[in-house]
Amino acid sequence: MSTVRRIATQPIAGMKPGTSGLRKKVSEFERPHYLENFVQSVFDAVRPPEGFAGRTLVLGGDGRHGNLRAVQVVLRMAAAAGFARVLVGAGGLLSTPAASCVIRRRGAFGGLILSASHNPGGPDGDFGIKFNGANGGPAPEAVTDAIHAATLRITHYDIADAPDLALDRPGRSLLGDLLVEVIDPVADYRDLMHELFDFDALRALFAGGFRLAFDAMHAVTGPYAKAILEDELGAPAGTVRNGVPLPDFGGGHPDPNLVHAHELLATMMADDAPDLGAASDGDGDRNLIIGRGLPLSPSDSLAMLAANAHLAPAYRGGLAGVARSMPTSAAVDRVAARLGIPCFETPTGWKFFGNLLDAGRITLCGEESAGTGSDHVREKDGLWAVLLWLQVLAARRQSLREVAQAHWSTYGRNYYTRHDHEALPLDVAQALMADLAAKLPALAGQVMAGRRVVLADDFAYTDPVDGSVSRHQGLRLVFDDGARIVWRLSGTGTEGATLRAYIERLETDPAALALDPQQALADLIALADRVSGLRERTGRQKPDVVT
Ligand code: VG1
Ligand code: CO
Numbered sequence: 001m002s003t004v005r006r007i008a009t010q011p012i013a014g015m016k017p018g019t020s021g022l023r024k025k026v027s028e029f030e031r032p033h034y035l036e037n038f039v040q041s042v043f044d045a046v047r048p049p050e051g052f053a054g055r056t057l058v059l060g061g062d063g064r065h066g067n068l069r070a071v072q073v074v075l076r077m078a079a080a081a082g083f084a085r086v087l088v089g090a091g092g093l094l095s096t097p098a099a100s101c102v103i104r105r106r107g108a109f110g111g112l113i114l115s116a117s118h119n120p121g122g123p124d125g126d127f128g129i130k131f132n133g134a135n136g137g138p139a140p141e142a143v144t145d146a147i148h149a150a151t152l153r154i155t156h157y158d159i160a161d162a163p164d165l166a167l168d169r170p171g172r173s174l175l176g177d178l179l180v181e182v183i184d185p186v187a188d189y190r191d192l193m194h195e196l197f198d199f200d201a202l203r204a205l206f207a208g209g210f211r212l213a214f215d216a217m218h219a220v221t222g223p224y225a226k227a228i229l230e231d232e233l234g235a236p237a238g239t240v241r242n243g244v245p246l247p248d249f250g251g252g253h254p255d256p257n258l259v260h261a262h263e264l265l266a267t268m269m270a271d272d273a274p275d276l277g278a279a280s281d282g283d284g285d286r287n288l289i290i291g292r293g294l295p296l297s298p299s300d301s302l303a304m305l306a307a308n309a310h311l312a313p314a315y316r317g318g319l320a321g322v323a324r325s326m327p328t329s330a331a332v333d334r335v336a337a338r339l340g341i342p343c344f345e346t347p348t349g350w351k352f353f354g355n356l357l358d359a360g361r362i363t364l365c366g367e368e369s370a371g372t373g374s375d376h377v378r379e380k381d382g383l384w385a386v387l388l389w390l391q392v393l394a395a396r397r398q399s400l401r402e403v404a405q406a407h408w409s410t411y412g413r414n415y416y417t418r419h420d421h422e423a424l425p426l427d428v429a430q431a432l433m434a435d436l437a438a439k440l441p442a443l444a445g446q447v448m449a450g451r452r453v454v455l456a457d458d459f460a461y462t463d464p465v466d467g468s469v470s471r472h473q474g475l476r477l478v479f480d481d482g483a484r485i486v487w488r489l490s491g492t493g494t495e496g497a498t499l500r501a502y503i504e505r506l507e508t509d510p511a512a513l514a515l516d517p518q519q520a521l522a523d524l525i526a527l528a529d530r531v532s533g534l535r536e537r538t539g540r541q542k543p544d545v546v547t
Pocket of ligand 1: 325367369491
């Protein structure tokens with residue numbers, strides 16, 4: 001037995017209500033008791049009446065600065081809380097989708113995932129921690145509200161007195177009565193991918209000379225991508241770039257978009273570009289897909305995967321339904337209509353897909369921010385999306401460009417862009433949104449940029465499974481030709497406010513399917529600025545990130 005110490009503490013504000021975890025500057029997390037307070041609050045909020053006896057907790061993170069210290073703290077606190085077992089990834093690593101997979105396959109009570117996802121790492125960067133439940137998904141709002149409430153009334157936390165455990169390779173040890181099992185972070189996930197995809201067909205693809213560039217951005221996907229793409233599928237060494245996870249992600253920003261993955265973009269736009277380019281984010285749940293000379297918008301990728309998923313063994317029987325977040329383009333809606341399956345529109349964030357997946361109402365879902373996933377886990381899954389794309393290309397014997405062109409000529413093309421304005425003063429951003437919300441209703445029925453506004457509102461979502469309602473999920477202007485402008489404030493930024501404007505329109509003219517998206521959307525982009533007054537109110541002349 002190790003002794004458990006009870007440490008008096010005071011509430012430390014920090015968790016944003018409505019978010020699935022805590023994401024903050026590393027300096028905040030390094031304040032005394034800060035991490036411990038959150039972990040205790042999670043345990044207090046989710047403890048079953050009979051306690052944690054006999055229960056398993058899954059633990060791991062994306063390897064960023066602070067990961068290893070946090071793992072040791074959580075182990076000592078899990079011992080104090082009375083868990084029977086913790087499954088922790090070797091080196092403290094587990095990608096977010098792999099953590100979801102391990103929770104589900106091992107019948108765990110839940111898991112703690114250490115990551116700030118796409119936010120920069122290192123001592124000056126961000127850290128984060130979130131709780132996923134027994135279904136492997138981010139805690140639903142009722143649970144995050146309970147965790148938030150616990151962070152506000154905490155008076156003490158319990159922690160076992162014990163030295164750090166060695167975590168570098170698989171094995172078992174005891175921390176008091178707690179069994180700590182260090183697992184291979186890749187194994188369960190790789191087994192799951194075997195069940196979903198035809199690995200022989202993928203091996204044959206690479207054996208035939210197919211070239212892939214996978215940029216792991218020095219984040220957690222490196223070991224997964226190497227083990228699966230290079231070791232199992234025979235892709236040549238060097239297919240996985242920046243494949244060693246580093247505490248500061250090599251100084252980069254592990255957000256797989258065209259700005260932060262510019263090296264990959266340059267590779268894919270060059271004359272001798274590989275057949276497919278892909279990148280993943282800090283915790284491995286997102287994916288960027290680039291064809292030779294053709295960056296693909298994540299919304300299009302979702303639609304094309306939905307249209308072609310039946311080419312992979314796991315989805316051969318068809319899809320029960322699909323879902324997308326509200327700001328994601330409506331390209332997938334058109335696929336669902338043709339397939340005759342339901343399409344759900346949810347607020348931003350993966351937790352909203354969980355109920356639909358658990359209820360079997362959807363098989364595939366995704367977000368415009370490069371998150372795509374299916375019912376195989378309860379998180380978005382970057383490497384899975386790459387494998388599904390490989391399966392589609394192998395089965396169709398076509399390039400990504402050919403698949404995209406065929407798709408657009410069948411369904412039309414939803415030109416799409418997102419403009420991010422980062423680190424705005426909070427009051428300026430909030431006032432802008434409040435004024436916009438007040439002014440929107442009066443715009444209904446008006447004609448702007450040659451289109452009639454058919455809907456102008458603040459998006460609210462009623463969960464079709466449990467009836468819960470989530471309000472204020474983004475302001476939107478919807479036009480009679482299907483064009484849309486959406487504004488919302490980011491929930492994941494850690495500096496001031498990040499305001500995102502999302503703009504799309506549908507093009508069905510066969511002669512106009514190959515335009516530059518910024519040009520194709522120019523009139524709507526100008527309209528978005530006029531309606532929101534963004535440039536004038538923020539003094540910003542252009543967005544920080546355009547995707
Ligand atoms: C962003 C994205 C959202 C995603 C969220 C978490 O949120 O827009 O689509 O679900 O990040 O992703 P926000 O609130 O900043 O817009 V993460 O990679 O934790 O991979
Ligand atoms: Co992520």
